[in-house]
Amino acid sequence: MNRSFSFPERITAICGNNGTGKTNLLDAIHYLSFTKSYFTRMDALNVRQGKSGFRLEGVFEVNGQPEKTCCVLRENGKKEFSVNETLYEKFSSHIGRYPCVIIAPDDISMITNGSEERRRFLDSLLSQLDPGYLQHLISYIKIQQQRNSLLKSFADTHQQNFELLEVIDHQLVREGTPLFEKRKEFLVSFLPVVKQLYNNISQQYEDITLVYDSELLQDAFGSILAANRQKDLWSQRTTSGIHKDDIDIRFAGQPFRTIASQGQRKSLLFALKLAEMEVLRDKKGFPPLLLLDDVFEKLDEERISNLLYRVCIENKGQVFITDTNKDRLCKHLEMVNTTYQCIDI
Amino acid sequence: MQFSSALLENAVNEFAKLPGIGKKTALRLVLHLLKQDTAEVSNFSEVIAKMRSEIRFCQRCFNVADADICSICSNSMRKQEIICVVENIRDVIAIESTQQFNGTYHVLGGIISPLDGVGPDQLNIESLILRVQKEKTEELIFALNPNIQGDTTIYYIQKKIQPLGIRVTTIARGIAFGGELEYTDELTLGRSLQNRMPVENYVSNR
Numbered sequence: 001m002n003r004s005f006s007f008p009e010r011i012t013a014i015c016g017n018n019g020t021g022k023t024n025l026l027d028a029i030h031y032l033s034f035t036k037s038y039f040t041r042m043d044a045l046n047v048r049q050g051k052s053g054f055r056l057e058g059v060f061e062v063n064g065q066p067e068k069t070c071c072v073l074r075e076n077g078k079k080e081f082s083v084n085e086t087l088y089e090k091f092s093s094h095i096g097r098y099p100c101v102i103i104a105p106d107d108i109s110m111i112t113n114g115s116e117e118r119r120r121f122l123d124s125l126l127s128q129l130d131p132g133y134l135q136h137l138i139s140y141i142k143i144q145q146q147r148n149s150l151l152k153s154f155a156d157t158h159q160q161n162f163e164l165l166e167v168i169d170h171q172l173v174r175e176g177t178p179l180f181e182k183r184k185e186f187l188v189s190f191l192p193v194v195k196q197l198y199n200n201i202s203q204q205y206e207d208i209t210l211v212y213d214s215e216l217l218q219d220a221f222g223s224i225l226a227a228n229r230q231k232d233l234w235s236q237r238t239t240s241g242i243h244k245d246d247i248d249i250r251f252a253g254q255p256f257r258t259i260a261s262q263g264q265r266k267s268l269l270f271a272l273k274l275a276e277m278e279v280l281r282d283k284k285g286f287p288p289l290l291l292l293d294d295v296f297e298k299l300d301e302e303r304i305s306n307l308l309y310r311v312c313i314e315n316k317g318q319v320f321i322t323d324t325n326k327d328r329l330c331k332h333l334e335m336v337n338t339t340y341q342c343i344d345i
Numbered sequence: 346m347q348f349s350s351a352l353l354e355n356a357v358n359e360f361a362k363l364p365g366i367g368k369k370t371a372l373r374l375v376l377h378l379l380k381q382d383t384a385e386v387s388n389f390s391e392v393i394a395k396m397r398s399e400i401r402f403c404q405r406c407f408n409v410a411d412a413d414i415c416s417i418c419s420n421s422m423r424k425q426e427i428i429c430v431v432e433n434i435r436d437v438i439a440i441e442s443t444q445q446f447n448g449t450y451h452v453l454g455g456i457i458s459p460l461d462g463v464g465p466d467q468l469n470i471e472s473l474i475l476r477v478q479k480e481k482t483e484e485l486i487f488a489l490n491p492n493i494q495g496d497t498t499i500y501y502i503q504k505k506i507q508p509l510g511i512r513v514t515t516i517a518r519g520i521a522f523g524g525e526l527e528y529t530d531e532l533t534l535g536r537s538l539q540n541r542m543p544v545e546n547y548v549s550n551r
Contacts, residue, residue, distance in 0.1 A: 132535070139493060142493050143493055144460065145457050146493065149460040149462075150459035153464065161464065163501065163504055164497075165501040166504070167497055167501045171493065171500070250469075
């Protein structure tokens with residue numbers, strides 16, 4: 001079964017009942033931007049049941065020039081990715097060509113879960129802005145693994161080679177410190193934007209604070225590692241470092257995730273994602289594609305309007321929105337007075 | 346694969362254990378041996394058995410040797426005060442092929458990687474330190490792979506021999522000779538810029 005869609009308007013509304021393929025269509029756009037699905041890591045899960053592969057084509061217009069992008073998953077599981085019939089050797093070099101931001105319901109875990117999701121968000125954004133960041137991050141993770149293995153081997157063999165531990169500490173500091181500096185520098189300008197956007201969405205002043213939280217703010221990384229050495233030896237892993245960093249979010253002084261309502265959490269998620277979009281826009285010189293998957297659940301009418309105004313009117317880029325409720329979506333889009341195309345799936 | 350002879354099957358299985366050899370290639374090799382004279386095949390297997398049982402490792406540098414000391418270490422024309430530290434014997438062969446090095450080697454037998462269960466004790470590091478102390482070495486050249494574990498190994502050994510105050514260097518990392526800038530990956534190109542060298546050195550070294 002083949003289907004093709006064209007999106008002549010800047011705003012595209014995608015409506016249909018559960019399981020009809022709204023999110024699938026959004027994911028197809030994501031796939032052509034990032035060479036992979038947003039929702040699953042396994043390519044085989046993107047294949048139609050009973051089929052052995054897929055072909056996905058899209059025409060992107062960049063600076064007025066159409067580019068034909070194509071992805072094929074073959075029967076043997078091999079994936080090919082091409083732009084204008086030229087195959088990529090490394091998929092990673094495609095990422096960033098069509099900047100794209102997606103907001104999906106499960107993203108809320110970035111607000112409600114532990115710090116890992118927030119670090120991943122930060123890391124993926126900074127990696128897109130600065131290729132050197134990703135390189136340091138990859139090295140940092142490898143050294144951290146080596147260090148943890150060494151700490152385990154100390155416990156297993158009852159021999160403690162502190163000289164080797166110091167060498168590895170030194171390597172960890174060398175990769176970790178620039179990562180810390182980059183995060184600190186970036187968040188100084190980024191977090192106020194998030195806060196501003198949050199208040200815009202909620203249309204009233206709410207007392208939230210976002211603060212970069214890192215042990216490295218207190219002391220140099222090397223001293224922290226030295227101070228925590230006994231603890232590390234005891235727990236057989238690296239208990240301190242930039243892999244413990246977090247963005248501390250508070251609402252009237254209390255941890256945001258524990259007291260904020262569902263709608264407030266969602267508003268904050270939008271604020272983070274929209275801030276990401278602004279950063280990408282400034283970096284690339286044109287606005288990224290925005291994919292909104294079923295985002296209006298749990299939001300009050302006013303927040304929906306504010307949000308739509310921001311993404312459809314203030315934002316000049318192309319937007320794709322899915323919703324099960326066609327009437328609601330169309331009503332709100334008409335309220336912000338924008339032209340749009342509605343696709344019924 | 347179905348074999349009508351267990352002897353044949355055993356031989357194929359043995360060949361298939363070798364790196365880069367699959368079952369089909371193994372069968373081809375075995376059938377080739379089968380076509381040859383018995384004497385020739387005996388010679389073949391003897392040479393291999395002899396190689397394994399009689400080969401020795403140089404007591405000084407751990408390179409392969411036919412005697413207690415390898416031919417490189419016992420060559421009086423080579424500068425005994427310069428030691429090139431390498432991971433394995435293949436690296437010795439690679440550097441020897443350049444014909445640019447006239448010192449001696451020290452084969453570590455691996456690099457430090459706790460993740461793979463390799464610590465300093467599993468490698469020929471202690472013997473290197475003793476050797477440097479004993480032999481009045483002037484320079485230690487590290488020729489290890491440019492990755493994290495290679496760096497760990499270099500720093501560790503450097504730390505150990507620091508009190509001796511000898512010159513420690515590492516091979517240059519950068520753009521391949523005959524390579525083109527636009528096809529060089531960013532990491533390598535970036536490093537080359539960071540570690541750029543004065544043109545006088547560059548010209549005089551060519």
